[in-house]
Amino acid sequence: MAVTEFEAYPPIEAYGVVGNLETCGLVAPNGSVDWFPFPHLEFPSIFAAILDNERGGRFRIGPPDPFETDRRYVGDTNVLETTFDTPNGTATVTDFLPPAGRVDHPKKVLYRKVTCTGGTVGLEVELDPRFDYGHAETTIEPVEKGILAEGTDERTLLESPIDLEIEDGRITGELSLEAGETEWFLLRCTGAEDANTDPDAALEETIEYWTDWAHSCDPDDDCAFEGPWHDLVVRSELVLKLLTHAESGAIAAAPTTSLPETVGGVRNWDYRFNWLRDAGFTVQALMNLGTADEANDYFDWFMDLCQADGPASIQPLYSLHGESDLAERELDHFEGYRGSRPVRIGNEAAQQRQLDIYGELLLAVDEMYRHGRELNDEEWDRIRDIVEYVREVWDEPDAGIWEVRGGNEHFVYSNVMCWVALDRAIAIAAGGDYDAPLETWRETRETIRTDVLENGYDEDVGAFVQSYGTDALDATGLLLPIVGFLPFDDERIQGTIDAIEAELVEDVFVQRYNGDDGIPGDEGAFVLCSCWLVNALALSGRVEEAQSRFESLLEYLNPLGLIAEEIDPENGAHLGNYPQAFSHIGIINSALYLGYVRGREASGPAPMGIRLGDPVVPPEA
Structure with missing residues (x-):
């Protein structure tokens, strides 16, 4: 107190x-x-x-x-x-x-x-x-x-x-x-x-609703989330549900706008929208928590968005009602949190080109499919259209997952996620006997893989870099083995993990990248990226180190179990919008991975990247 x-x-x-x-x-x-x-x-x-x-x-x-x-x-x-x-x-x-x-x-x-x-x-x-x-x-x-x-x-x-x-x-x-x-x-x-209202009855029924909805397990259950963090995982689940729109099933990145990434700085963004890049790991978290209804609602929502005007028109983010016009403007009359200006509403990143979103959408489709969700002909047509579009544009520059405002580049992660779009679509088509030009897709998949290995890996750095032609590092390099691009025991993957630990890590915190993004000022360390490092270490067999990092990271949640987008490594203060869905998704999935590598059982198929030394998708696909 x-x-x-x-x-x-x-x-x-x-x-x-x-x-x-x-x-x-x-x-x-x-x-x-x-x-x-x-x-x-x-x-x-x-x-x-x-x-x-x-x-x-x-x-x-x-x-x-x-x-x-x-x-x-x-x-x-x-x-x-x-x-x-x-x-x-x-x-x-x-x-x-x-x-x-x-x-x-x-x-x-x-x-x-x-x-x-x-x-x-x-x-x-x-x-x-x-x-x-x-x-x-x-x-x-x-x-x-x-x-x-x-x-x-x-x-x-x-x-x-x-x-x-x-x-x-x-x-x-x-x-x-x-x-x-x-x-x-x-x-x-x-x-x-x-x-008409009865306050006491409203309170009783609200408590009953949340209690009945939240994840629970008996002491004898082999819960994948078992551990000293179990209650924090449940709180993270409750945050995700709180950010889920009842009508559409869309999940907001955060309930706030313009809480600063540095107090007094200009990196203040509106996060009250849904980012499609969150889809794959969100579905994984929801399905493994047993909240299949929420996962299905979310899946249906973004599949409807994919139907609108074709793959080229799919935006990185939408309103929770599916609206595409998120014009960004500034509230000049507000001084901002502790003088952090500008205060923004809307987000112009909605108009950026981010090629990684197609791979993240296919991760979500694959996750649902592996959990038994069959695809109807209309849904498969949309997926096939997306893959065909990816085949056309994968080698073009984009703004990347981090929505840089300094000009488009050939981001390694964007190209890897284009590979993922093809890879997952091939697996689904082969496994479900869906109509698809599999040989053509396989050829493009191999072309992308070869291009990334030749241009995205820097021998001098000993790691995959942020974009072609630079030596900057990016925390998304930690995801390459999790999405199955290379196995965890590949020396290039281990070199990337080591380089990120050396250059982007301070204590338990991981910075997003060390390259220029066209925006002035500094930012805190991303909670999600810190979770990615936990996952990469756990799935590389460095389980004790991963668990130690995870437990240290959890100490920075507030007493209510909530956490923001970023943490200031110098003083532990929360920064950015709050509470942040992706941070809580990271906590859920890190607990899932740690549980799984220690012998716990997931409620469905193995989580992404769980096969040590092997791609996620079976070779026969």
Whole structure:
């Protein structure tokens, strides 16, 4: 427990997250909801104090004076409890939204339960709605059920057990509770003003939904995720579900925008969208956790996207509703988290050419197919079109997986993933007797492999490099054996692992690359890349070293089990958008690999890269 006062900008890792499978809110340790886009993640915010303390808006319930705070989720749920320990007593604020379509209570209500568990506690209430990222004019007036705030298109009704005052566009109040007393505050958002609610029943059913959904196993089960990290894997699974859109099945990279990769820097991006590059490893994580429905929904969603206008039109990322126009713009009126500007909404990387996405899509298709998902004729036609397109464009430059803004290059990983697209499609076609020009595909696959080996491996460096003609290293080199491009015992793979350890690793953290990307400033170490190193070491037979690294990395998760996109190696602070889906996917898959190499059984076919010394796809394919 830490002594906490009001902080304009708490550390990123201090936040908890709640949501309803359509949007999420970030709750600070002082009881302030500092981020809440509505009605969906990629929509404008009602509260954005995390991006501008003065102009962003918040909804706070907390003590007026310094206090000690403790945070926890109620069991394996996304119901958050923040407990305040003051000199005179203790109180807990319980925050949640009912999951959309899963609980028989309105999803557009943020429930805040306040309970005094000892002594007497005084609390302040502050509601400061700032619709449309603070752009909209807001009117506030008392109504029969509470206080109504309206913007241009949105409105909120705060249903309160206490009298509230309106002053300078803010709604404030005070309450005092004694041991055993409970009060409810309901923030009813557009469409839920008149909905019938039973707060206690809503809480009970929300807890029941998450508890029933989360991965569980008996002590006698041979769980692939068994180990000291099992509970953190479950929390990572709950984060992924929280970021999954109930209508489409798409999974957001993060619920936030513009949390900086360096405090005060310009590397601030909007991550409230779905990146297709996440597909393969996401499906692997979901299927091995036993969440087949979510994996199938996600699979169906991106297969529909592939149907739209042909392979050439497939974007690296889409909105959670499948929209392609993600025009990037800056919110000049926001100062940014701790002065980190610009604050961006939208993401122009959607318009980049990233050839790696085709291989990542085929990884996901192959993963589903190996788990028993049959492909219908229409789906196979789309896959075949993708492979034929890859045959045409694999040797053209692109922006790469890291979305560089310094010009297109021949990235090694992009070419390897084009190889993967052909490789997995060949395996599926041969195994399922699907119509395909297998000899032509095999010829192209071998052509790509030869090209990468000749131009992507640097003898002087002793490693695969980031792009043709450079000596820069890239953490994606750790994935080459996992996707089956070369076996783990190949000296070029082991040399790449050693070179990355020497050049990109600091303590347990791995940088993405050491080349120029056309963007000024520095960044933290990528959590996902640190997981890739764990996987590469484990599958190379260096299991004890891998486990030690993994356990050290897990120490940087916050007490709630959440982690951001990056970590500052110097002080352990979280950086970038938060919580980050790919970071949590990395944790799940690293636990899976460590479990598997120690003799645990996966719930289906062996994970990618698990056959030591052999390609993933059988030679006969």
